Amino acid sequence: MEKETTIYGIRSIIEAISSEKTIDKVFIQKGLRGELFQELEKLLRQEGINNSYVPIEKLNRLARGRNHQGAVAHISPVEFHSLDDIVLDSFEQGKPPLFLILDQLSDVRNFGAIVRTAECTGVSAIIIQKKGGAPINGDTIKTSAGAIFKMPICKVDHIKDAVFYMQSSGIKVIAATEKAERLIFDISFNEPCAIIMGSEGKGINPSVLKLVDEQAKLPILGDIASLNVSVACGAFLYEATRQRI
Structure with a gap:
C-alpha cells in the first residue's frame, strides 16, 4: 500500500x-x-x-x-466526492439523509473506526476539512475494514462551509458536545440531519458550535468526563439508527 x-x-x-x-x-x-x-x-x-x-x-x-x-x-487511495452532488443524490434515495461532519479529527485509527461505523449505520457521506484532519492511509483503510472504499467522503475548505450548505439544503445540523444542555435522547434524528464530531483534543471549534441547530451530549455516569471520539460517534449514529427504524 x-x-x-x-x-x-x-x-x-x-x-x-x-x-x-x-x-x-x-x-x-x-x-x-x-x-x-x-x-x-x-x-x-x-x-x-x-x-x-x-x-x-x-x-x-x-x-x-x-x-x-x-x-x-x-x-489518497480514495476519490473524493462533490458535496453538492452527494446532497442532491441523498435526497433522491427516498429516505431522510444522515451526514457525518468531522471537525479536524486527527487520529487515523479513530477516523477509520468512525468510517466503519458510519457505513454500518447507513450514513450518506462523511464531510471533512481539506486541511488539518487525519490523512487517509493504510492505517485508515485497515481500521475501517475496507469501509473507506464504500463510504462517500467529501472535502470542504472549512467546516463552516459544510454547516452553511447543509442548513441551506434543509438539513438540520447537530453538534455532539459535552457542553450541551440536552441529552442525545431528547433530539430527533428522523428528519434530514448532519452530526458534527469534534477533534480528539479540542472538540468542535467554538465558532462552528455557534452555527449549529442543535447540541446534544451523551450521559456520563462515571468519573471520566469524556469518551473516545469514535466510541461517542458510534453512540450518536446508533441512536439515529434506533430512531429511524
Whole structure:
C-alpha cells in the first residue's frame, strides 16, 4: 500500500498534481528554496492541497532511504466526492439523509473506526476539512475494514462551509458536545440531519458550535468526563439508527 500511495521528490509531486491525482497531504522540508519549490508551493495553494513544513529528519523517516529531494506526498487511495452532488443524490434515495461532519479529527485509527461505523449505520457521506484532519492511509483503510472504499467522503475548505450548505439544503445540523444542555435522547434524528464530531483534543471549534441547530451530549455516569471520539460517534449514529427504524 505504501509504495502505491507515496510520492518522493518535488518534480514527481508536481507531475502527480498536474495529472489530477488525489493528493492527501504534502510534506515539505523547512527552509527549502528554488524555482521548482516555488512552483510546487504555488500549485499547492491553487489546488488547496493540505501541506506542512517539517524538519528533514521527518522526511527521511517518511522516505525510508529513498531520495525525497525535500518533499514527500501521500496520494489518497480514495476519490473524493462533490458535496453538492452527494446532497442532491441523498435526497433522491427516498429516505431522510444522515451526514457525518468531522471537525479536524486527527487520529487515523479513530477516523477509520468512525468510517466503519458510519457505513454500518447507513450514513450518506462523511464531510471533512481539506486541511488539518487525519490523512487517509493504510492505517485508515485497515481500521475501517475496507469501509473507506464504500463510504462517500467529501472535502470542504472549512467546516463552516459544510454547516452553511447543509442548513441551506434543509438539513438540520447537530453538534455532539459535552457542553450541551440536552441529552442525545431528547433530539430527533428522523428528519434530514448532519452530526458534527469534534477533534480528539479540542472538540468542535467554538465558532462552528455557534452555527449549529442543535447540541446534544451523551450521559456520563462515571468519573471520566469524556469518551473516545469514535466510541461517542458510534453512540450518536446508533441512536439515529434506533430512531429511524
